[in-house]
Amino acid sequence: METAESTAIDYKELDEIIEKEFDLDKENLIMMLQAIQDRYTYLPEAALYYLSAKINVPMSQIYGVATFYSTFSLQPRGRNIISTCRGTACHVRGAETIREKLENMLCLSEGETTPDNRFTMETVRCVGGCSLGPMVKINDEMYGNLSSDDQLKKILDKYK
Amino acid sequence: MKIQSVKDLENIRRTYARELYYPDSIKVNIGMAMCGIANGARASYEKAVKEFSEDSRVAIRQTGCIGFCEKEPLVEIFKSGTPRIIYKNITEDKISETIQSHLENKFKKDWILGQVRDPRSLIEEDIENPLDAVTPFKEVPFIEDLPFYNRQVKIVTRNCGYIDPDSIEQYIARNGYSAFFYALNELKPDEIIKTIRESGLRGRGGGGFPAGIKWATCAKQKGERYIICNADEGNPGAYVDRSIIEGDPHSILEGMLIAALAIGSSQGFIYVRHEYPLSIKRLVTAIKAAEEYGLLGDNIGGSDFSFHIKISTGAGAYVCGESTALMASLEGKVGRPRAKYVHTVEKGFRNSPSNLNNVETYANVPAIILKGAEWYASMGTEHSKGTKLFSLVGNIKNSGLIEIPMGVSLRDIVFEIGEGVVGDKNLKAVQTGGPSGGCIPESMLDIPVDFQKLTEVGSMMGAGGMIVMNEDVCMVEIARHFLEFNKEESCGQCTPCREGIKQMLEILTAICEGNGQKNDIEHLEELGSMMQKFSLCALGTSAPSPVLTTILYFRDEYESHIKDKKCPAGVCTSRFQQRGKEKSPCQ
Ligand SMILES: Cc1cc2nc3c(=O)[nH]c(=O)nc-3n(C[C@H](O)[C@H](O)[C@H](O)COP(=O)(O)O)c2cc1C
Numbered sequence: 001m002e003t004a005e006s007t008a009i010d011y012k013e014l015d016e017i018i019e020k021e022f023d024l025d026k027e028n029l030i031m032m033l034q035a036i037q038d039r040y041t042y043l044p045e046a047a048l049y050y051l052s053a054k055i056n057v058p059m060s061q062i063y064g065v066a067t068f069y070s071t072f073s074l075q076p077r078g079r080n081i082i083s084t085c086r087g088t089a090c091h092v093r094g095a096e097t098i099r100e101k102l103e104n105m106l107c108l109s110e111g112e113t114t115p116d117n118r119f120t121m122e123t124v125r126c127v128g129g130c131s132l133g134p135m136v137k138i139n140d141e142m143y144g145n146l147s148s149d150d151q152l153k154k155i156l157d158k159y160k
Numbered sequence: 161m162k163i164q165s166v167k168d169l170e171n172i173r174r175t176y177a178r179e180l181y182y183p184d185s186i187k188v189n190i191g192m193a194m195c196g197i198a199n200g201a202r203a204s205y206e207k208a209v210k211e212f213s214e215d216s217r218v219a220i221r222q223t224g225c226i227g228f229c230e231k232e233p234l235v236e237i238f239k240s241g242t243p244r245i246i247y248k249n250i251t252e253d254k255i256s257e258t259i260q261s262h263l264e265n266k267f268k269k270d271w272i273l274g275q276v277r278d279p280r281s282l283i284e285e286d287i288e289n290p291l292d293a294v295t296p297f298k299e300v301p302f303i304e305d306l307p308f309y310n311r312q313v314k315i316v317t318r319n320c321g322y323i324d325p326d327s328i329e330q331y332i333a334r335n336g337y338s339a340f341f342y343a344l345n346e347l348k349p350d351e352i353i354k355t356i357r358e359s360g361l362r363g364r365g366g367g368g369f370p371a372g373i374k375w376a377t378c379a380k381q382k383g384e385r386y387i388i389c390n391a392d393e394g395n396p397g398a399y400v401d402r403s404i405i406e407g408d409p410h411s412i413l414e415g416m417l418i419a420a421l422a423i424g425s426s427q428g429f430i431y432v433r434h435e436y437p438l439s440i441k442r443l444v445t446a447i448k449a450a451e452e453y454g455l456l457g458d459n460i461g462g463s464d465f466s467f468h469i470k471i472s473t474g475a476g477a478y479v480c481g482e483s484t485a486l487m488a489s490l491e492g493k494v495g496r497p498r499a500k501y502v503h504t505v506e507k508g509f510r511n512s513p514s515n516l517n518n519v520e521t522y523a524n525v526p527a528i529i530l531k532g533a534e535w536y537a538s539m540g541t542e543h544s545k546g547t548k549l550f551s552l553v554g555n556i557k558n559s560g561l562i563e564i565p566m567g568v569s570l571r572d573i574v575f576e577i578g579e580g581v582v583g584d585k586n587l588k589a590v591q592t593g594g595p596s597g598g599c600i601p602e603s604m605l606d607i608p609v610d611f612q613k614l615t616e617v618g619s620m621m622g623a624g625g626m627i628v629m630n631e632d633v634c635m636v637e638i639a640r641h642f643l644e645f646n647k648e649e650s651c652g653q654c655t656p657c658r659e660g661i662k663q664m665l666e667i668l669t670a671i672c673e674g675n676g677q678k679n680d681i682e683h684l685e686e687l688g689s690m691m692q693k694f695s696l697c698a699l700g701t702s703a704p705s706p707v708l709t710t711i712l713y714f715r716d717e718y719e720s721h722i723k724d725k726k727c728p729a730g731v732c733t734s735r736f737q738q739r740g741k742e743k744s745p746c747q
Contacts, residue, residue, distance in 0.1 A: 029492035030475050034434065061493070068494045068651075069475035071434055087396030088591065088627050089553040091641055096735065125478065125645060127435055128399035129195050130551055130625070131229030131559035140437045142198035 007044045007076065014047060018054050026055050029065060033072060042073040078113040078120040080159040082106075083137040087126030090133035098134045098146050099123070105152065118159065162454030164462040166341050169332060176333035180323070181279065181290035182240040185219045188212075188259055189236040190250075191321055193225035193406040194438045195399070201233035203252040211256050218259065224407025226321030227561035228308055231273055234321070237262045240290075243297050244276040267297075274303035281318035283335045283530050307576055308558045313539065313547050316523045317563045320407030325442050328449035331410040337455060339526035340417045344463060347529075349379060352422035356525065358533035360545030364400075365390050365481070365518030366596070366622045367698075368544070368611040374515060378505040379423045381513035387420045387428040387467075388509060388516045390486060391443075394433060394478035395594035396645065397625030400549040401519035403561045405432075405439040408523070409446035413456070413469065415522030418529060420467045423515055428469040431486055434476060443471055478595075478649040482697050483508070483516050485651070496651045497697035520549055520624070540566035544610035548624060554591075555582050555630040571605035574628055585630035589713070593622030595642045595649075596702035598709025599635060618709040620702070634731035635714040636721055640668040642706035650699060657700030660691040664707060672732040676722030681711060 017035045022028040032055075036047050043066055052059045066072045084090075084099040103109055108121040129135045132144025136155070143155055163169055190196075190205045205222065212218040226234060231248035235258060238244035248271060250258050261268050275297055278289045296302070303309055314320075323330035331337070343352055357372025378385060389412060393401040404412065416428050432440050447469055450456040458466040472490050479485050480495035487509040489495035508514030524546060528536045537545045544566040550573070553559045557579040564573070570590055574580065581587050589599040592609075598619035600607070607613045614621050629638070643665045652658045664687050667680050688704030695701045711718060720726045727733050 025492075027490065027492040028472075030489065031473055034473065034475060057492075064494050065492070069477050070648075071476035086645075088594070088625070088638075088641065089397045091396075092554050092627065092629055092633050092638075124435060124476075125394065125649070126396035126398075127194075128393065128402040129198050130397050130399055130553035130627075131561075132195055132198055133553070135198070137435075142194060144195070144198045 009046050024055055026057050041077040042075055078117045080139055081120050081122055083122045083124040085127050085135040086123045089130035090135055093133040095134040169341055172329055172332045176329040180330055180333045186217050186239045188220045189223045191225045191234040192222040195229050196225055196232045199232040200251045204233050204250055204255040207252050208255050222324055224320040224325045229560040230558055243294055246273045246303055247271045248273040272300055274301045274306055277302040277304045281334050283527055307579055311577055312563050313565055314563050315527045315547050316520055325407055325409055326445050336410055337414055339529040340414050343418050343421050343529055349422045355533045359528045359536035361524055363518055364520035371521055375422055378513050378515040381506055384512050385423055385425040386509050386514040387416050387425045388514055389416055389430040389522055390516055391430055391432040391519050392474055392481035394481050395623040395625050397594055397627045398623035399551045400624040402436055402439055404519050404523050406442055409442045411523040412519055413446055413450055415525035417467055418525050426466050429490055430471050433474045479651045479699055496653050499696055541610045543612055550624045550626045552578050552626050554627040556628040557582050566610045567608040569606050569608050581630050588631050588633055589629045591627040593620035594625050595645045596620055596705055597622050598705050601713040632729055634727050634729040635710040635717045637672055637731045639707045639710045640672055643668055646703040654696035656691050656694040660687050661703055663687055671721045673736045674725040680722055681718055
């Protein structure tokens with residue numbers, strides 16, 4: 001399993017993000033962090049130090065932003081992120097049951113990653129697919145009208 | 161090509177309207193908003209493209225969503241001179257057969273939702289109905305007559321499901337950007353503001369502040385002014401803004417352009433939540449296309465007016481939907497609200513005057529400019545004009561997105577448009593306003609839905625989420641659900657909100673677990689009233705609403721949890737009291 005220490009940072013690639021895509025502009029900090037996280041599945045500390053020096057924003061502030069917003073993770077995550085929706089419409093249509101089913105299938109609780117790095121389990125506050133509740137989001141794909149174990153198993157099988 | 165004049169715009173309109181309304185090939189429009197895709201629309205689309213790629217008679221296209229989520233994937237098929245048929249639930253396994261049988265004039269009757277009577281939007285009255293000369297199908301209902309649609313008035317959603325959201329030409333074909341050109345060429349800034357003020361348009365982001373007054377105040381400020389669009393839509397149960405962006409992104413850009421003209425701004429921002437990847441994609445495409453046509457950028461339409469729009473994304477913080485927090489977040493900072501001694505129209509983003517409106521607010525603007533303030537103000541109630549979008553969800557038969565004039569009763573929304581509760585259950589409550597709103601009991605469903613009335617009964621309009629709850633939903637547990645949400649989303653800087661929510665949640669959890677104490681209800685009310693009075697921002701002042709309204713209308717449920725240690729709906733019994741007793745297979 002990948003650990004925080006073992007992540008190798010490609011600084012050239014990081015420059016592409018910070019300079020080319022976002023113009024070294026501090027106002028783009030949140031989007032830069034998103035791009036870094038998309039690349040590494042999380043925010044590696046070394047990358048944050050580099051970013052801090054590059055755009056001249058103190059680490060304290062970067063750390064503040066990285067911990068304030070719920071989509072950021074300071075720990076490595078799996079190749080696929082499962083987010084069960086906890087919005088109200090999903091809630092009244094059985095989201096808790098779906099979450100428990102998934103947790104049992106993968107032996108994971110919220111925030112944990114499978115030993116083979118295949119899945120990380122998270123929750124999200126409403127993905128806006130309320131008419132299809134309960135919903136689960138895997139990476140950027142949405143799945144709705146979930147109920148049975150079989151259905152969930154088929155979906156999980158698509159992700160390696 | 162840069163559009164330099166109304167004439168250029170007209171030319172594009174004419175060319176593409178022909179393609180839109182009188183296609184030579186058979187057009188297959190597949191609804192591909194996020195909910196359609198999650199229901200299998202992408203698979204249907206890919207299958208159709210694969211199967212019919214060789215067939216020159218057929219053109220497969222994507223559109224946004226016509227709102228009837230329950231029936232997705234929705235597929236419309238027609239060609240020039242024939243009725244426009246909308247098929248329902250056309251998943252991958254049915255798509256080929258649907259198209260094939262349509263080609264052979266052997267329509268799959270059972271799969272038809274209805275036919276279109278008039279595809280024009282209400283800003284296209286200057287052209288004739290392309291279906292006037294077409295004999296409708298017998299025995300197939302018009303979708304405009306279906307209970308789900310017959311009370312709807314589509315102003316904001318006029319293009320959703322009728323155009324390809326990635327095509328600026330199709331937006332123009334449906335008279336898009338003509339309101340902007342009219343404002344640019346014919347109206348002075350204060351005339352635009354006057355129109356918006358007289359229309360009675362109020363902010364659709366929840367608070368309902370009159371848009372015209374906000375614009376007027378911002379326009380009076382000195383220096384660089386910013387136009388900001390709030391597309392953070394974090395309210396659970398609401399997907400109004402998502403549907404507009406995914407179905408008709410240019411209507412928002414046009415609304416922002418008109419606001420920029422009126423207020424005097426050259427830079428706009430759209431703050432979109434990160435959880436809406438498709439919305440971000442559609443907006444990026446729309447902005448790029450508008451730039452290519454010279455509708456965004458410098459010297460728009462050959463004038464000396466310049467306006468740019470940049471997209472910024474959130475990162476999963478509900479509180480960033482609040483105006484001051486949003487502007488901090490736009491600056492790349494932590495999104496904590498500040499006290500509003502000085503309003504953001506005076507000092508907002510970069511400490512400069514900033515006009516923030518919601519997606520739906522901006523999307524209303526082009527139609528108001530074209531059709532006039534009086535027309536808009538003729539719809540709705542005394543203090544709430546025009547239409548409002550709602551996502552009608554939960555335990556409801558016809559779930560989906562609806563646009564109705566203000567003032568329709570909750571009962572009509574649930575039982576006529578929504579055709580009632582799913583299954584044979586009874587209705588218990590309708591929740592509006594998300595975690596800042598309340599649960600309205602069945603006995604009060606006759607209230608007309610507008611800003612005033614919803615506030616009067618202890619709830620609020622909010623973003624437009626309307627969650628129908630049947631008798632199996634426990635009101636105490638729902639109150640707890642919202643408080644848990646508010647606890648996670650509270651930014652933590654002010655004590656009333658941070659500590660108040662925490663205390664209330666502890667009490668509610670104990671009640672759900674069967675450990676409620678005699679004075680719990682009074683404690684909840686006391687804490688709630690403290691938070692309403694002293695919290696810094698509206699997240700804190702409204703966080704107690706779900707609890708206080710459920711105490712007000714469903715006190716007996718609280719009492720049976722506390723006194724009899726019983727959950728009448730049976731929810732808490734299984735969720736809180738038996739938890740841990742059954743071993744999970746992992747342990
Ligand atoms: C906690 C909180 C969350 C909010 N979330 C949103 C939101 O997601 N979208 C929105 O348009 N307004 C939201 N608002 C309301 C905004 O503060 C602001 O009033 C609104 O965007 C102004 O636009 P309008 O006048 O067009 O409604 C929120 C307010 C609070 C207190």
